[in-house]
Amino acid sequence: MNGGRLKQVQPNARGGVSLAFILILLFSPLHWASQLIPLAPSGGAAQAFTFTPHVTPLALTVTLQPTIPVPVGAQASPIPVPGGPQPSEGTPEPAQRINGGDSTIGYEFIDTPGSPRWRIWIEDQVFIVDPTDPATGSLLDAFRNEADERVAAASAMDQARLDRKNSDKASLWGAVGLVGGGIAALASCLATPLTLVAGIGCVGGIVAAIGGLGVIGVSQTERSQAVTTLSQETVKYSGATAEAGRLFNALTRNQGP
Amino acid sequence: MRGMSTVWRNLGLDAILMAVLLLLYEGLDPFTDRSPVARVVRLVLATALLIGVLPGSYLHTVLRRLSPRVEAASRWVVLAAGIGFPLLGLFLSAQMAYDFAVILEETPGLVFSIVVSALQAVVLALNLFAVKNTLAKEMK
Numbered sequence: 295m296n297g298g299r300l301k302q303v304q305p306n307a308r309g310g311v312s313l314a315f316i317l318i319l320l321f322s323p324l325h326w327a328s329q330l331i332p333l334a335p336s337g338g339a340a341q342a343f344t345f346t347p348h349v350t351p352l353a354l355t356v357t358l359q360p361t362i363p364v365p366v367g368a369q370a371s372p373i374p375v376p377g378g379p380q381p382s383e384g385t386p387e388p389a390q391r392i393n394g395g396d397s398t399i400g401y402e403f404i405d406t407p408g409s410p411r412w413r414i415w416i417e418d419q420v421f422i423v424d425p426t427d428p429a430t431g432s433l434l435d436a437f438r439n440e441a442d443e444r445v446a447a448a449s450a451m452d453q454a455r456l457d458r459k460n461s462d463k464a465s466l467w468g469a470v471g472l473v474g475g476g477i478a479a480l481a482s483c484l485a486t487p488l489t490l491v492a493g494i495g496c497v498g499g500i501v502a503a504i505g506g507l508g509v510i511g512v513s514q515t516e517r518s519q520a521v522t523t524l525s526q527e528t529v530k531y532s533g534a535t536a537e538a539g540r541l542f543n544a545l546t547r548n549q550g551p
Numbered sequence: 552m553r554g555m556s557t558v559w560r561n562l563g564l565d566a567i568l569m570a571v572l573l574l575l576y577e578g579l580d581p582f583t584d585r586s587p588v589a590r591v592v593r594l595v596l597a598t599a600l601l602i603g604v605l606p607g608s609y610l611h612t613v614l615r616r617l618s619p620r621v622e623a624a625s626r627w628v629v630l631a632a633g634i635g636f637p638l639l640g641l642f643l644s645a646q647m648a649y650d651f652a653v654i655l656e657e658t659p660g661l662v663f664s665i666v667v668s669a670l671q672a673v674v675l676a677l678n679l680f681a682v683k684n685t686l687a688k689e690m691k
Contacts, residue, residue, distance in 0.1 A: 455655055462647040466573055466667065469643055473636045474566035477559055480632070481617040484624055510643070517646075524654070 395441030396448070399538045401434075414441075416542045423545055430548050437541040444534035450527040457520035464513035471506025475499045554685030555626060556618035558633035558678050563614045564604060565637060565674040569667060571600045576663040582655075630682050637675035644668040 393402035404411040404422070412423045412434055425431040479499025485492035577583070578593035603610030621629055644667040651660035 458650055459655055459657075459660070462643075462650055462664075463573070463577070465643045466569065466640075466647065469636075469640050470566050470570045470573065473562055473569070473640070476632055476636065477562045477566065480559065480624055480629070481620050484620045486623075510639075 394438060394445070396445055399441050399444055399535065399542075401438050401441055414542060414545065416539060419542070421542065421546050421549075423549060427548075430545065433541055433545050433548060437538055437545060440534045440538040440541060444531055444538060447527045447531035447534060451524055451531060454520045454524035454527060458517055458524065461513040461517035461520060465510050465517070468506045468509030468511075468513060471502050471509060473506075475502025475504075475506055479503055554681045554688075555621050555624065555629045557681045558629055559621040560614050560618050561674050561677050561681070562633060562636055565640070565670065567600055567604050567610060568670055569640065571597045571604075572663060572667055572670070574600070576659065580659055582657050582659070626685075630685075633678035633682060634675065637671045637678060641668060641671040641675060644671055 393400065395401055399416050401412055401414045404413055410425065412425060414421050414423055414434070414437060423430060423434050425434050476499065479496055479502075482492045482495030482499055485496075488496070574593045574597035577585070578590045578597065600610070602608055605611060644664050648661060648664035648668055651657050651664055
């Protein structure tokens with residue numbers, strides 16, 4: 295029964311799809327565009343388009359050379375590769391100035407043609423590193439990581455300090471709300487008779503006092519979180535500073551003055 | 552029983568002066584990024600509140616008029632609030648003073664928190680004195 299019904303329905307559906315397809319073709323912009331394009335050039339007949347490429351033949355001779363296996367070891371990446379599409383040949387490349395860290399401990403890429411160098415510094419000591427040696431490259435990578443980690447820790451410390459300051463102020467505002475609301479509630483709720491104004495004062499005072507208490511609680515929680523974050527980031531900062539100093543000394547020893 | 556209303560009035564003045572000091576600090580703090588309009592609004596509010604607590608002014612009158620109602624309240628509630636609130640304020644402002652002195656190293660904030668701590672200490676002392684007098688009168 296169902297199969298018979300399906301057999302009856304299927305031709306109709308196919309016809310509908312075909313009709314829809316024809317309609318789409320008729321009304322599609324591509325169809326009309328393809329009909330209009332031959333009429334476009336000054337109303338004249340369509341002309342045949344011929345294309346003759348002018349190609350300069352290249353005089354190349356290819357010499358086959360035997361392939362020699364070369365051992366590939368782990369290499370540090372001394373030259374930074376900027377992200378995004380590479381410029382095409384012939385386009386002058388912009389000078390790469392990749393830097394990190396801060397004025398106390400940091401690094402900067404010096405893009406000199408043929409010999410990329412890194413300038414690294416700790417306080418007033420500046421050192422130019424040639425990263426072609428793999429050992430030096432590894433040390434340089436580690437130094438850059440430590441300098442970046444130090445900056446990230448410093449930023450997190452600043453944020454924690456700001457959170458601490460804001461939570462201190464919020465706590466005091468909460469105390470103002472608690473005390474002010476408490477005394478307002480105490481005076482208003484005891485009014486006899488309890489007028490509308492006194493009732494509003496009573497409810498408002500209670501709400502303000504509860505709100506103030508809540509603000510104190512929340513801000514004290516935030517403050518304790520900021521204290522924890524600050525101590526953690528201080529440890530990270532000190533560790534990164536010490537490690538960067540050790541790596542700087544190792545790099546200066548590795549390459550000489 | 553005038554001690555209860557004195558304690559209550561001291562607390563009222565404490566809350567208003569604390570709000571004045573906070574507004575002044577937020578309006579004048581050079582270490583905070585805040586628009587000039589926001590600073591001016593805070594300073595105007597602080598001035599209005601400060602004028603209000605002057606003797607005979609609007610807030611002072613309200614406090615004076617409402618204080619007799621507190622005599623009907625539970626004595627222990629008023630006494631606990633009179634000692635507990637300044638103690639809480641002293642704790643919070645001392646915490647703030649420590650943060651400004653040791654962690655943030657900001658002189659304006661340190662001065663502000665020391666002034667708030669001093670205010671809380673004065674209110675606490677006044678309230679303790681009032682409580683002592685009240686209890687001494689009851690003993691007699």
